[in-house]
Amino acid sequence: MSQTVDARGLSCPQPVLLTLEALQKSNQGQLTVLVDTDTSKENVLRAAASQGWQEAGVQEQGGEYRITLTKG
């Protein structure tokens, strides 16, 4: 079951808070995070890596990023 976190328009540290909350809930599988700044993208990837999640792709569209994270 793939989950999506929509962190677009949210300022620091909300995107990371929401991502970590979702990661800790599911513990493994796939998570998609939507952000709209480069800072948020970097922060989400850094936080995910610290929890042992892998980046499975980042797609950019119209200034927004769709980050796919996987574990397990």
Next chain:
Amino acid sequence: MAAWGNISATRTGIIAVGAILGVLAPVLQKLGNPGNMGICVACFERDIAGGVGLHRAAVVQYIRPEIIGFVVGALISAYIFKEFRARAGSAPIVRFILGFFAMVGALVFLGCPWRALFRLAAGDGNAIFGLLGLVAGIGIGVLFLKNGYNLGRSQTTYAAVGWLLPLVMLGFLILMLLFPQIPDKELNTILFYSVKGPGSQHAPLLISLVLGLFIGIICQRSRFCTMGAFRDLLLFRQIHLLSGLIALLVTAFVTNLVLSQFKPGFENQPVAHTMQLWNFGGMVLAGLAFALAGGCPGRQLFMAGEGDGDAAIFALGMIVGAAFSHNFLMASSPKGVGEYGIVAVFIGLIVCLGIGFTMRQKI
């Protein structure tokens, strides 16, 4: 994960940026900026408020080119690296009020978090109490964040919205060129220039501007943030931003030693007072306001440069807060806290706590 395409935002990158800032600030002091104030975002915005006559504290009036450089440098960097995103609309009035009280608190201590670090790195022991207050204030902010505090989403908007604060800053620069400082004169037509005190001490305009631009570029790229350094440690146990802050402290200490600017002690430190409870209390207020607004005063300027209209409002709130701080006798001086400084800290804390308790919309 090769650096996620941005080397300056890696651990090495943030440490390098912190280390560069730690060298540049003491050098700016050597070149003319006030004591332990090579860079101070709060003090410099306060000086700008004085330079354009929003307050009439004669010793702190000068449009600081560093601040202009921070915003415009971040704008340039954001365009070069395709990170400019005009956005606005996340509770702007709250951000203004947070900026206002962040400045009130910072001027009770006499410095922003950057200056607190530079003061410590030059041996000013009073800064320890300010930094402890800063961490305590951020700690309170972290509790609010853990309990769902947020100011809601911003909206993508016209690019021109993101240009407004950089244009205001360029306007200040043009005014400085049209109405330059006249030696020993307090006023050139419309701009105020201190003839004594910290406002009269400054590096040459061009050097301040160029170094400001450079700092704006590297900080936009690296996301350097002094508030974030402590917040991420308390909230996520992450030391990414903190590692940059520690690098700054180390290189500033060494540079001060090399330049003979290291003078350990508590008494008679430049632009500082020894009322430790209020060094602490002022920064509790500032730290809480920064945490609720999502960035230290420097970071707010860099975000404003990359198009964040809400960060721009926070910066304007700080400038207005500085004007009120001096007009209403809330700002400290080397003699101690201002007549209404202590009551201002309490009012600010009540306001910030109110914001923290009441703004928890479901995302």
